[in-house]
Amino acid sequence: MVWTMLAIMVLLLLMGLPMMIPLIVGPLVILFFFMDAIEPTIMVQQMVEGISSYVLIAVPLFIFAADIMSTGRTSRRLLDFVGAFVGHLRGGYAITTAAACTLFGSISGSTQATVVAIGKPMRERLLKVGYKDSSAIALIINASDVALLIPPSIGMIIYALVTGTSVGDLFIAGIGPGVMIFLFFAAYAYIHAKIYNIPLADKMLWKDRGKVTLKALLPLGFPVIIVGGIYTGQFTPTEAAGISVLYALILEVFIYRSIKLSAIPQIALSSGIVTSAVFVLVAGGQAFSWVISFARIPRMLTDAVMGPDPTALYVLLIVALFFFIGCMFVDPIVVILILTPIFYPVAMQAGVDPVHLGVVITFQAALGSATPPFGVDIFTASAVFNRSYLDVIRGTPPYIIMLLIIGVLVIVFEDISLFLINLF
Numbered sequence: 001m002v003w004t005m006l007a008i009m010v011l012l013l014l015m016g017l018p019m020m021i022p023l024i025v026g027p028l029v030i031l032f033f034f035m036d037a038i039e040p041t042i043m044v045q046q047m048v049e050g051i052s053s054y055v056l057i058a059v060p061l062f063i064f065a066a067d068i069m070s071t072g073r074t075s076r077r078l079l080d081f082v083g084a085f086v087g088h089l090r091g092g093y094a095i096t097t098a099a100a101c102t103l104f105g106s107i108s109g110s111t112q113a114t115v116v117a118i119g120k121p122m123r124e125r126l127l128k129v130g131y132k133d134s135s136a137i138a139l140i141i142n143a144s145d146v147a148l149l150i151p152p153s154i155g156m157i158i159y160a161l162v163t164g165t166s167v168g169d170l171f172i173a174g175i176g177p178g179v180m181i182f183l184f185f186a187a188y189a190y191i192h193a194k195i196y197n198i199p200l201a202d203k204m205l206w207k208d209r210g211k212v213t214l215k216a217l218l219p220l221g222f223p224v225i226i227v228g229g230i231y232t233g234q235f236t237p238t239e240a241a242g243i244s245v246l247y248a249l250i251l252e253v254f255i256y257r258s259i260k261l262s263a264i265p266q267i268a269l270s271s272g273i274v275t276s277a278v279f280v281l282v283a284g285g286q287a288f289s290w291v292i293s294f295a296r297i298p299r300m301l302t303d304a305v306m307g308p309d310p311t312a313l314y315v316l317l318i319v320a321l322f323f324f325i326g327c328m329f330v331d332p333i334v335v336i337l338i339l340t341p342i343f344y345p346v347a348m349q350a351g352v353d354p355v356h357l358g359v360v361i362t363f364q365a366a367l368g369s370a371t372p373p374f375g376v377d378i379f380t381a382s383a384v385f386n387r388s389y390l391d392v393i394r395g396t397p398p399y400i401i402m403l404l405i406i407g408v409l410v411i412v413f414e415d416i417s418l419f420l421i422n423l424f
Contacts (some may be wrong), residue, residue, distance in 0.1 A: 005030045005291075012169045020277070022209050023284035023334065029293040043287050048102035050286025054160050054238060056084040061241035062152045065248040066108035066117075067271045072252030072259050073221045075117040078103045081216035083125075088203035091186075091193030097122045097136075098143040098185040102178060103149025104222035107244075109154045111369055112380045114144035130198050137385060138395030140371045141377040142403065143185055148332065148366035150178035151226050152241065152261050158282065159334055162289075162340045165354045166177045167237040168230045170362075173355045173417040175227075177363055177410050212378060218251055278333060285337025291339060315350045316411045319343050319357070320364050324407075327368020328375060336365060363410055367403045370396065 008029055009022035026042055069075065086092050100118045108114055119140040126136035148155045151171035153280045192198075204212075225247065235243065251258045251402040259267075312320075315364040322343070326335040340361060347357050370377040372393045382392050410416050 006257075008196075013174050018282045020284055023281065023288055027288050029032050039356060042113060042290070046287045046290045047283035050283045053161050055157060055167060056279070056282065058152070058157055058238045058241035059154055059278055060271060061159075061238075061245050062109045063274050063278075064271040065241070065244040065265050066110055066113045067223065067246040067274075068245070068252055068259065068264075069219075070108060070113055070117040071263070071267055072248075073256045073289075074102055074107065074222075074248075075100070076121060077216045077219050079118065079121055080212045081361060082200075084204045084209045086213040087201045087343055089190070090200065091189035091191075091198065092201055093122070093126050093198075094131070094139055095186045096190030097126065097139055098182050098189065099141070101143035102146045102150070102182045103220070103223070105144065106150050106152075106226070107180070107219070108147055109152040109157075111144045111147045111324055111366065111377050114147045115377055115380050116384055118144070119381065122420070123385060129201065130196070132395070133387070134391055134395035135192075135283065136395075137381050137387065137392050138399055139185070139189075141381045142396065142399035143181075144377060145366035145370055145403065146178045146181050148362055148369065149174040149181070149359070151175070151223070151230070152237070152244070153362060154278075155332055155365050156358060157237070158336050159340060159358045159361055161282070162337065163344050163354060163358070164314065165358055168356045169355045169421055171227065171237065172231060172420050173359050174362065176416045176422055177359060177406065180406050180409070180416065181403065184406060185399070188398060188402060198343075202357055213330055218255065238313075281333050282337060285334060288338055289341045292338075301420065310346065310350050311351045312347075312350045313412070315343070315347050316357070316360055319347065319413060320360055320407060323361055323364035324368050324371070326364045328371045332365035335368070336361060353414065353418065355421065356417045360407075363407055366399070367407060371400055372396070376411070 005026045009026040012022040012025060024043075024047075031043060037332070042101055044231060079096065079100045082103065083092070083096045086095045086099065089095060097118065100122065101114050103112075104114050104118050119137075123133075123136050123140060126139070127133060147153070151174065153171065153174055156170040156174060157167060159165065223242060225243060229235050229240050229243070230237055249264070253264070319339075322339055323335060326339060344354075344357070348354065369375045372378065378389065378392050381387070382389055385392075415422070
């Protein structure tokens with residue numbers, strides 16, 4: 001039965017159908033032909049239940065806020081701000097790219113939005129100072145992974161939906177690994193620029209830095225509002241998403257005047273299309289999870305892979321392996337929806353902290369999204385920069401190696417994820 005369902009899903013994917021179709025059709029065929037005693041309407045009930053959670057309201061709101069800022073001047077001001085302070089250092093433009101991806105990720109929560117918003121202007125700057133195109137694109141797509149780790153991570157919202165873990169705690173826990181990625185990438189940028197003798201940019205005067213900083217103050221308010229508001233209990237993550245949309249509208253429409261009110265419906269339509277795709281995936285993932293749970297597939301799989309009494313470290317390593325491989329082929333949201341219900345129970349039995357598990361899962365999803373053969377950020381970059389698949393992936397190995405090292409550190413040292421939560 002399991003192999004039949006997987007074969008159907010793979011066949012539909014090979015036919016070129018979007019992931020949402022195999023995700024729904026595969027379980028539906030199993031329900032009709034292998035579960036005669038179950039009413040087919042249960043599929044509809046499960047799909048509706050999958051998108052009925054209050055937590056999911058945050059997803060379209062954060063997507064809408066990110067679209068507004070991508071269209072406006074927010075990303076450009078963040079780039080100018082970071083470049084003013086580190087652009088003159090050895091590898092400064094690459095460090096600026098990594099830092100800007102981190103900052104914009106703390107606003108958008110989406111790796112693909114970060115590739116588009118930061119990648120377009122920074123690729124041009126990197127090429128002008130002597131970086132190879134493959135190196136520039138590889139840096140952009142891998143630095144954008146941070147957006148899936150730090151708040152308001154859409155991946156963490158989906159994990160919280162599946163497991164019932166606190167979204168606020170997950171947001172805070174993702175900050176440590178996200179900062180580690182930036183520090184590793186910044187160190188590599190310095191070494192790479194020294195080896196290849198990348199020329200230095202001019203150092204900006206302090207008065208000019210002050211002007212750039214003033215222009216960036218309001219965009220920098222986004223992560224402060226989101227993280228600070230949630231952690232101090234002023235509002236929930238969903239309310240934070242609503243506030244982020246209001247903040248983005250005020251910033252881009254009324255203060256910067258970079259967007260006209262007449263353009264908002266078109267931006268909202270674009271956000272709605274993306275949201276509908278996410279919600280269909282979530283609905284299909286819920287139905288898929290119900291079918292495999294009813295068929296006791298998680299128990300069979302965990303017994304076969306985990307053994308009778310696995311340790312917490314062993315469970316985390318197996319989880320990381322499955323999620324990393326899964327996200328190399330499929331959208332991270334789909335992988336989180338499908339695999340989390342399988343591994344979450346056994347991880348809890350082994351004594352793994354649910355927040356730490358969420359960080360490990362999200363980290364591997366982020367890593368897989370920029371890893372060949374089918375990482376989603378690779379195809380986003382290929383479309384945005386109009387470059388071939390091979391051109392996009394040529395420079396990725398050093399970044400994948402660094403991310404794998406960080407991933408192991410996050411697994412082994414739980415405090416990397418939890419120290420901010422434990423601090424308070």
